[in-house]
Amino acid sequence: MSSTPKSLFEKVWERHIVEDESADRPAVLYIDLHLVHEVTSPQAFSELEARGLKVRRPDRTFATLDHSIPTLGPDAEGNRPYFTPQAKAQVETLERNTAAHGVKLFGWGSENRGVVHVIGPEMGLTQPGYTVVCGDSHTSTHGAFGCIAFGIGTSEVGHVLATQCLAQRKPKTMRITVNGELKPGVSGKDVALAIIQRLGFGGGTGYALEYTGPVIEALDMEGRMTVCNLSIEAGARCGMIAPDQKTVEWLRGRAYVPADYDAAAAEWLKLKTDDGAVFDDEIVIDGSVIEPMATWGTTPDQGGAISKGVPVASNENEVKALNYMGLHGGDSRSVAKVDVVFIGSCTNGRLADLRAAADILRGRKVAEGVRMLVVPGSEQVRIDAVAEGLDKVFTDAGAEWRLPGCSMCIAMNGDFVAPGQLAVSTSNRNFEGRQGPGSRTVLASPATAAASAIAGHVVDPRDYLQSA
Amino acid sequence: MSNQEPINTFSSRIAVLPEANIDTDQIIPARFLTTTTKAGLGDVAFNDWRYNADGSKKADFILNTIDASEHRVLVGGDNFGCGSSREHAPWALTDFGFKAVISTNIADIFKSNSLKNGLLPIVVTPEIHEKLLKNPQQRVTIDLEANSLTLEDGTVFTFAIEAFARQCLLEGVDAMGWILNRLPSIESYEQKTGKAA
CATH class of the missing domain: 3.40.1060.10 (Aconitase, Domain 2)
Structure with missing residues (x-):
């Protein structure tokens, strides 16, 4: 045993080295858990099929439907309101691919379906010391359990499906x-x-x-x-x-x-x-x-304490960002009217997040003209929230209560923020158009989002805390 | 079998998008990710910067003003390709016609995805970047064998690129085939660690 002190990262990394890296070769890193969803996997399965390969370790591979699926339920005939026929075809492709390769799919009808980074930990698939990958950049979520967890592209999804390994340089x-x-x-x-x-x-x-x-x-x-x-x-x-x-x-x-x-x-x-x-x-x-924070720009680092208001731009990027957001430097956060509030996503779609939002909304109403969407991160979160009556708190306040999915975080399933509208969102990206073409996004916590829904503008949630 | 044509040396005019933090949602908005193939994504590269709401082209947007066969090198602002892991981003850029992306910082996952699709990510110093931005009409030469980027004024910049990715690009090595060849080591690792099925 070497006596060199090691970091948590180094310890987990070293346990997963199949072949060491050298000057001209990356390490071959073993992957304990591979999570798969409908959007970044079809071309990877096609690659396997083109080479006549099967998923090597279906017991370490789990799939779900989250990104492009509707969050409204099916009609009387059981037809789900997919945003496009292509979205439906993509879901059917994953259903077909997982069946053909013996991969467990938490699909429609499963009480474990949900946003991939919510269900992994929820089912205990994610375990300390694991390496976890998924064709999704927010795979870093699973690091909360002491895992090396990172997002990969579709080519690498194919590599992991075929070998359970990735060629990687140590970061x-x-x-x-x-x-x-x-x-x-x-x-x-x-x-x-x-x-x-x-x-x-x-x-x-x-x-x-x-x-x-x-x-x-x-x-x-x-x-x-x-x-x-x-x-x-x-x-x-x-x-x-x-x-x-x-x-x-x-x-x-x-x-x-x-x-x-x-x-x-x-x-x-x-x-x-x-x-x-x-x-x-x-x-x-x-x-x-640290105070309750909200972003004011179009990258997640362009944020600050809500109490400090909208900052005066100090460079060209900030000028462009404020311009896109329709915000003015020096204004209080109470000036810009909020059109949409979204609570959900792999960032803040868990039961604790919904409770934090419900605690603020209980017995109150969403402001006139504000559309509020609450999307649980998984079926389990939805079931638990309903058991606690949180859905009722949200709908009584005037919010929409939906089925689990990524929904308005990535806005590819029909849950959009309209052009020019300002959304307060518990999600992870405030990029231009992230929540729909021309949408403007303010990132904040569930409590801030809920309080902002009541106020109709971005507010510090501490003014809205209620004693239980 | 190879995933892409080998790259060695090529000369091309540049196309400049000077904005910092060009994220993958700009390169290809999420609503175009419901495809199950890689084909045709060049049509929606930078969709929301490129087209008006009615579908007409924005006349002054750079991708609408260039001949894709003449402009194979995209120069972006700092932190290019940040955001999601969607490989659709390099698929869209290569389908449009780009063979290289240059910035002062390129996001990790985008870089990794690009290297697997014959799109060469080149990180340059702020000085070189400024020279590119100052003369956005210029022709540059990229020599992967020599790791060099040569500007129109003769400035030669030596860029860093991960050795294995470079070899894959130069020789058209198939990354999937390479990792499949590691299977004996993988099986032995699984036995040793009790991870065998």
């Missing part, structure tokens, strides 16, 4: 320590947006991040997933958090966890960065000064 490592204690009313989403603002959009390019420190430890698993989910919004390859007792208790009893759970958990708890491990870069953030 650089960065430790992000968030010290102090969060103020009441500040969530994991606010922490993530503050980290991205600090790193800059693209500031994490080439890095695997490890989040640590008292603020990260104090977050619940849902909050940790939100933080890891947004790693890619700083350009990072992945983000991870060391497993602790909270991780172990959260996963206990889930469908796919090991039979000898306590023995597995004891191993998981050993996965942590050694004292003295060296990172390529380190940043330290004071969590006690």
